[in-house]
Amino acid sequence: MSHTVEILSVGTELLLGNIANTDAQMLSQGLSELGLNVFWHTVVGDNLQRAEEAVALAKQRADIIITTGGLGPTCDDLTKNVLAEAFGKKLIFDEESARRIRSYFQRTGRPMTDNNLQQAMLPEGCTILPNDWGTAPGCAFEADGVHVIMLPGPPSECRPMFQYRARPYLLSLSEGVIASHTIKLFGIGESAMEARLRDQMNAMSNPTLAPYAKEGECELRVTAKAATDAEAQALLRPTVDQVKALFGDKVYGVDVPSLEHVIIQGCKEKGLTLGCAESCTGGLIAKRLTDIPGASAAFKGGIVSYTNEIKTDILHVPGHILEQFGAVSREVAAAMAEGARQALNCDVALSSTGVAGPDRDDRDNEVGTMFVAIATQDGVHVRPLRLGARPMRERLRTQTASHAFDLARRYLSGLEY
Amino acid sequence: MSHTVEILSVGTELLLGNIANTDAQMLSQGLSELGLNVFWHTVVGDNLQRAEEAVALAKQRADIIITTGGLGPTCDDLTKNVLAEAFGKKLIFDEESARRIRSYFQRTGRPMTDNNLQQAMLPEGCTILPNDWGTAPGCAFEADGVHVIMLPGPPSECRPMFQYRARPYLLSLSEGVIASHTIKLFGIGESAMEARLRDQMNAMSNPTLAPYAKEGECELRVTAKAATDAEAQALLRPTVDQVKALFGDKVYGVDVPSLEHVIIQGCKEKGLTLGCAESCTGGLIAKRLTDIPGASAAFKGGIVSYTNEIKTDILHVPGHILEQFGAVSREVAAAMAEGARQALNCDVALSSTGVAGPDRDDRDNEVGTMFVAIATQDGVHVRPLRLGARPMRERLRTQTASHAFDLARRYLSGLEY
Numbered sequence: 115m116s117h118t119v120e121i122l123s124v125g126t127e128l129l130l131g132n133i134a135n136t137d138a139q140m141l142s143q144g145l146s147e148l149g150l151n152v153f154w155h156t157v158v159g160d161n162l163q164r165a166e167e168a169v170a171l172a173k174q175r176a177d178i179i180i181t182t183g184g185l186g187p188t189c190d191d192l193t194k195n196v197l198a199e200a201f202g203k204k205l206i207f208d209e210e211s212a213r214r215i216r217s218y219f220q221r222t223g224r225p226m227t228d229n230n231l232q233q234a235m236l237p238e239g240c241t242i243l244p245n246d247w248g249t250a251p252g253c254a255f256e257a258d259g260v261h262v263i264m265l266p267g268p269p270s271e272c273r274p275m276f277q278y279r280a281r282p283y284l285l286s287l288s289e290g291v292i293a294s295h296t297i298k299l300f301g302i303g304e305s306a307m308e309a310r311l312r313d314q315m316n317a318m319s320n321p322t323l324a325p326y327a328k329e330g331e332c333e334l335r336v337t338a339k340a341a342t343d344a345e346a347q348a349l350l351r352p353t354v355d356q357v358k359a360l361f362g363d364k365v366y367g368v369d370v371p372s373l374e375h376v377i378i379q380g381c382k383e384k385g386l387t388l389g390c391a392e393s394c395t396g397g398l399i400a401k402r403l404t405d406i407p408g409a410s411a412a413f414k415g416g417i418v419s420y421t422n423e424i425k426t427d428i429l430h431v432p433g434h435i436l437e438q439f440g441a442v443s444r445e446v447a448a449a450m451a452e453g454a455r456q457a458l459n460c461d462v463a464l465s466s467t468g469v470a471g472p473d474r475d476d477r478d479n480e481v482g483t484m485f486v487a488i489a490t491q492d493g494v495h496v497r498p499l500r501l502g503a504r505p506m507r508e509r510l511r512t513q514t515a516s517h518a519f520d521l522a523r524r525y526l527s528g529l530e531y
Numbered sequence: 532m533s534h535t536v537e538i539l540s541v542g543t544e545l546l547l548g549n550i551a552n553t554d555a556q557m558l559s560q561g562l563s564e565l566g567l568n569v570f571w572h573t574v575v576g577d578n579l580q581r582a583e584e585a586v587a588l589a590k591q592r593a594d595i596i597i598t599t600g601g602l603g604p605t606c607d608d609l610t611k612n613v614l615a616e617a618f619g620k621k622l623i624f625d626e627e628s629a630r631r632i633r634s635y636f637q638r639t640g641r642p643m644t645d646n647n648l649q650q651a652m653l654p655e656g657c658t659i660l661p662n663d664w665g666t667a668p669g670c671a672f673e674a675d676g677v678h679v680i681m682l683p684g685p686p687s688e689c690r691p692m693f694q695y696r697a698r699p700y701l702l703s704l705s706e707g708v709i710a711s712h713t714i715k716l717f718g719i720g721e722s723a724m725e726a727r728l729r730d731q732m733n734a735m736s737n738p739t740l741a742p743y744a745k746e747g748e749c750e751l752r753v754t755a756k757a758a759t760d761a762e763a764q765a766l767l768r769p770t771v772d773q774v775k776a777l778f779g780d781k782v783y784g785v786d787v788p789s790l791e792h793v794i795i796q797g798c799k800e801k802g803l804t805l806g807c808a809e810s811c812t813g814g815l816i817a818k819r820l821t822d823i824p825g826a827s828a829a830f831k832g833g834i835v836s837y838t839n840e841i842k843t844d845i846l847h848v849p850g851h852i853l854e855q856f857g858a859v860s861r862e863v864a865a866a867m868a869e870g871a872r873q874a875l876n877c878d879v880a881l882s883s884t885g886v887a888g889p890d891r892d893d894r895d896n897e898v899g900t901m902f903v904a905i906a907t908q909d910g911v912h913v914r915p916l917r918l919g920a921r922p923m924r925e926r927l928r929t930q931t932a933s934h935a936f937d938l939a940r941r942y943l944s945g946l947e948y
Contacts, residue, residue: 129571131560142548398814405925415835416834417833424832470824
């Protein structure tokens with residue numbers, strides 16, 4: 115049987131626009147991977163009447179209802195009451211949940227007010243979903259042919275509660291297991307990737323292949339369903355291999371978090387140190403590398419040279435090169451990378467220079483004209499970039515940093531630049 | 532008459548979780564500021580039947596329906612058809628819109644396929660909302676006592692289309708004008724801010740006062756409604772002054788984009804140059820400063836010193852200080868700021884050092900132990916930070932950078948640190 119899902123989010127903060135409904139996005143992704151069809155997202159505020167209306171509707175049109183929000187201790191939090199009422203269930207005090215709530219407050223050293231124990235009131239006969247990431251437990255039950263799952267609203271709780279509590283519950287509704295791998299690509303556009311895979315994607319049913327694009331990168335998620343994990347993996351393997359063969363060295367990893375992770379990891383494995391010199395990216399390359407816990411094992415540091423003075427004084431870019439070619443040039447990118455390698459005394463140095471906009475530079479270079487370079491013991495390589503007709507500062511800077519990372523991962527993997 | 536709004540978003544990519552519904556958040560914020568009550572968000576996919584059901588429902592329960600998405604040229608894009616049908620309107624070819632679409636493709640140098648002209652089919656008698664940020668025009672009409680506004684889905688189009696097209700249309704529905712100011716604060720928590728304002732907020736109706744919190748900062752939006760802008764401003768002024776007096780130097784600006792904007796602006800005005808030396812923030816301070824177009828007028832550059840070697844070699848932090856106090860110390864933060872001021876030859880230098888986690892450092896400093904410092908011609912000032920019981924690397928780094936910015940804005944404004 116094919117299940118249809120409605121995600122019902124309860125919270126006035128969503129209707130006021132204080133926060134975006136990222137829970138619904140996260141759940142939609144996770145549910146799609148389980149092969150469940152999400153047909154509706156609904157948001158209502160902390161209002162009894164409209165919450166009741168929304169639940170009545172969802173009960174008619176979906177056979178799985180997942181709610182987020184409205185499980186907390188304040189009087190605004192009405193989700194459990196409305197759902198229990200709609201499905202003719204009483205709320206019952208659960209001693210074990212109460213114990214967990216008390217222990218949570220003890221552990222975090224915060225005082226507990228009595229209304230927190232309201233969170234231990236749960237629908238009779240439900241499966242309790244213990245919350246190790248906050249105080250409000252979730253719950254799940256089946257009634258009137260509908261599965262109901264209630265999850266807390268804060269994204270830092272909702273995400274693990276879905277992953278570790280709701281997902282296993284949903285998996286138990288279907289027979290077998292679902293497994294997936296994510297193939298990460300750089301250097302190919304989403305539409306080009308889709309064009310090369312479209313026929314294949316449409317022809318496949320198990321495993322399935324789903325493309326995603328974000329910030330100048332692409333990923334392909336391969337998902338298979340089978341009786342056991344081993345069987346699912348056996349289904350996945352040929353497709354993963356096929357995609358890797360098809361896109362060759364544009365694939366930078368499978369099940370890896372990001373380009374910068376691949377680089378830090380690669381440097382660590384090879385015992386190489388890393389540094390950078392940034393002009394147009396203005397610290398973003400260093401920032402992204404140091405987003406990674408433990409980056410200091412490979413990353414030594416960087417120079418943000420936003421003026422020619424710093425390029426000459428600290429990176430020792432020769433004045434005549436700056437003068438002759440301008441700061442936005444192949445020659446200066448190369449000299450910055452070499453200079454950073456010297457100044458920071460590192461094995462691999464990346465550099466960036468370019469026009470991030472909104473205006474052209476003083477040499478009339480177009481916005482989006484960028485150069486990234488890498489300096490290693492084998493010499494220097496520069497990659498010139500023309501990043502586009504409809505540039506936006508933030509996107510330009512992100513893509514430029516990613517191209518610099520791409521140089522590094524190609525060096526570390528022994529690939530052509 | 533008090534209007535009630537439903538935001539109806541059409542797009543399978545939302546139900547698959549490929550993107551979050553940031554349009555709905557942006558619109559909700561904007562509509563709340565206009566004093567309109569958003570009661571429902573609904574998302575459906577590119578599916579005729581469910582789109583029809585959603586529109587029928589919205590027509591019953593709201594008197595303003597705002598749709599996002601589904602205006603593009605592909606056959607999936609069905610919003611206009613469904614809305615026109617539901618309100619008994621024909622779609623009519625609009626020559627002026629067709630001309631704008633052709634000219635858009637000419638301008639961006641992309642080839643235009645014929646299906647793009649479908650976007651010029653618009654409901655008879657509607658107000659056309661020209662789209663200067665993409666190809667699909669929006670539209671607005673009133674029928675059966677309901678106002679319908681259709682906006683394109685891509686956030687880079689939806690945002691300006693709301694701001695410059697839908698907002699004026701909605702303003703014309705109500706008598707008078709709405710004006711608001713945003714007061715930005717740093718150095719006070721949201722709950723502390725709310726606690727001091729709660730009685731006042733509840734007692735106010737015009738202007739209203741709404742608090743927002745994000746990434747360690749707070750803001751208060753004051754909104755007034757009046758017959759003319761001058762009258763609205765007259766209503767706003769006393770409240771803005773009152774809030775500023777109440778929170779004193781925790782207010783860093785009114786209607787300013789961010790702390791870093793205030794600093795770049797302040798340096799420009801005073802003719803001062805700016806630089807930084809970063810350890811735990813790893814490039815984030817430089818990155819946030821260079822997010823601002825034109826930052827180069829004040830910001831010269833920065834050093835990311837992720838190792839002691841770079842702290843000594845480039846920032847000239849004395850080895851004995853590193854040895855005696857450790858890299859995460861008041862003394863090293865001070866020496867880094869002074870060193871950056873020298874090395875970068877700038878008037879104002881900021882520094883950061885600390886433990887961003889996930890683990891304690893080699894001297895057993897707790898995660899969240901941070902020091903930020905500022906060096907100017909008047910000397911050095913260090914601010915020690917203890918950032919928390921439930922720290923997350925990203926939040927810690929953001930807050931540390933903001934504290935460094937706070938030192939700079941206090942220096943630039945002649946305030947106590």
